[in-house]
Amino acid sequence: MARTAGSHSQTTGPRVHDAALKLFARHGFAAVSMRQIAAEVGVQAGALYNYTPxxxxxxxxxxxxxxDALLAERAQRGKHGGPLERLEEFTRFHIRFHLERPDAVFVSYMELRNLSPENFETIEALRRRYEDELEGILRDGVAAGLFAVADSKIATLAVIAMLTGVTTWYRPAGRLSVNEVETIYWDMVRKAVAA
Amino acid sequence: MARTAGSHSQTTGPRVHDAALKLFARHGFAAVSMRQIAAEVGVQAGALYNYTPxxxxxxxxxxxxxxDALLAERAQRGKHGGPLERLEEFTRFHIRFHLERPDAVFVSYMELRNLSPENFETIEALRRRYEDELEGILRDGVAAGLFAVADSKIATLAVIAMLTGVTTWYRPAGRLSVNEVETIYWDMVRKAVAA
DNA sequence: CTTTTATCTGAACAGGTGTTCAGTTAACCT
DNA sequence: AGGTTAACTGAACACCTGTTCAGATAAAAG
Known part of the structure; x- marks a missing residue:
């Protein structure tokens, strides 16, 4: 056998990414073999190398x-309004975005150590750009006398850690909607940085 | 060759645990082989099975x-005082304890998925006991009119996520002492749950 | 309908995996 | 000093690892 019926790069490519994301999230990068990914796609291991080096x-x-998706979606939002409005927008956006892609979040936060130093720097730079957006909001709020934080960088990391934490416990079938979760966290974030 | 000079169960046993903890934290459970652990200890792979099944x-x-260490150290503290004092004690304890053992924290939070379902339940039960301590403090504070949180369970998880986040960025050689970090986080926690 | 090209198979490569165990040696006990 | 035991080696087991590639086949192009 060789090329299979209906095989097509435009469908197999995304399927490889989807399968890898799912399996890496469940079992971890190192624990997943190329053969497992291939099996999930319905293909032999060698075929994967048409889609990744x-x-x-x-x-x-x-x-x-x-x-990239995080920064792209973020770029289309929350540019207007005062620090308080922008902080609420950031809070709700962060929770919603992360709850919509639990697998990608899991992989992105857990597998950093499996990146080569060079690739690690690439990802870290993107993460810093995202953190800088929140830090800018906090700084503006402090300058306007609305917020009081001892250290804007640490406050940024603390807020992001708190918000990202929702992905560890939230289940769609649970008792709270995403919107309710957003509201509860926004209440805590607002108070935590308030003047 | 066989038994090596100076070999002793009471020294090798802890060394196996130390080496495994260090390597699991750096590279991940699945990415570390028994032979790597053995090499770190200075022993052949087979010898490890005298210390773990x-x-x-x-x-x-x-x-x-x-x-166990977390719960044991916690049990010797913060039983007295009002909700506010106990919350501050919890906050400072959590940060200090976690910053003192970054490898153990890393492994405990990242490798849960590598536990069998049964072992996972064991660890989760211990984690819940710890979370319940914080939730108890928050509930007491709400009952006393000192705190205002929409949902005590979520507030518990949010606070713990925020506090544990210090381990991702704190470096002993950095510009802040552990005590300063504690104070900054305590300020945010206090405000976040305040009435 | 024929030719070209993209896609995939199946086997192979060199090396690594967790685990077991007979045999060897150092440390301890009397 | 001699016997016993705890600690470790080194080889072996069956199997899995990421990656390569010649050959086969379906889809696309002419």
Whole structure:
């Protein structure tokens, strides 16, 4: 056998990414073999190398895709309004965005150590750009006398850690809607940085 | 060759745990081989099986050791005082304890998925006991009219996520002492749950 | 309908995996 | 000093690892 019926790069490519994301999130990058990914796609292991030069790059592509999507969606929002409005917008956006892609979040936060130093820097730079957006909001709020934080960088990291934490416990079938979760967290964020 | 000069169970046992903890934290459970652990200890792979029945149990023991230490140290503290004092005590304890053992924290939070379902339940039960301590404090504070949180369980998870986040950025050689970090976070926690 | 091209198979490569165990040696006990 | 035991080696087991590639086949192009 060789080329299979209905095979097509435009469908197999995304399927490889989807399968890898799902399996990396469940079992971890190192614990997943190329043969497992291939089986999930319904293909032999060798075929994967039409879509990625190696396993490392597959991981990098998944992470970069996640960070690019994060920054792209963020760029279309929350540019107007005062610090308080922008902080609420950031809070709700962060929660919603992360709850919509739990697998990508899991992989992006857990598999950083499996990136080569060079690839790690690439991803870290994107993450810093995102953090800088929140820090800018906090700084503006402090300057306007609305917020009081001892250290804007630490406050940024603290808020992001708190918000990202929702992904560890939230289940769609649970008792709270995403909107309710957003509201509860926004209440805590607002108070935590309030003057 | 066989038994090596100076070999002793009481020294090798802890060394196996230390080496495994260090390597699991750096590279991840699945990415570390028994031979790498053995090499770190200065021993052949087979010798490790005098100290653990298998790799899985080695991971479980590391995690359980971490959680036991957490609960044991916690049990000797913060039983007296009002909700505000107990919350401050919890906040400072959590940060200090976690910053003192970054490897154990890393492993305990990242490798949960590598535990068998049964072992996972064991660790989760210990984690819930710890979370319940914080939730108790928050509930007491709400009852006393000192705190205002929409949902005590979510507030608990949010606070713990925020506090544990310090381990991702704190470096001993950095510009802040542990005590300064504690104070900055305590300020945010206090305000976040304040009435 | 024929030719070209994209896609995938199946086997192979060199090396690594967790785990077991007979045999060897150092440390301890009397 | 001699016997016993705890600690470790080194080899072996069956199997899995990422990656490569010649060959086969379906889809696309002419």
């Amino acid at each position: 190696d396993k490392q790059t597959l991981l990098l592509d998944l992470m970069r895709g996640h960070m | 298998d790799k899985q149990t080695l991971l479980l023991d590391l995690m359980r050791g971490h959680m």
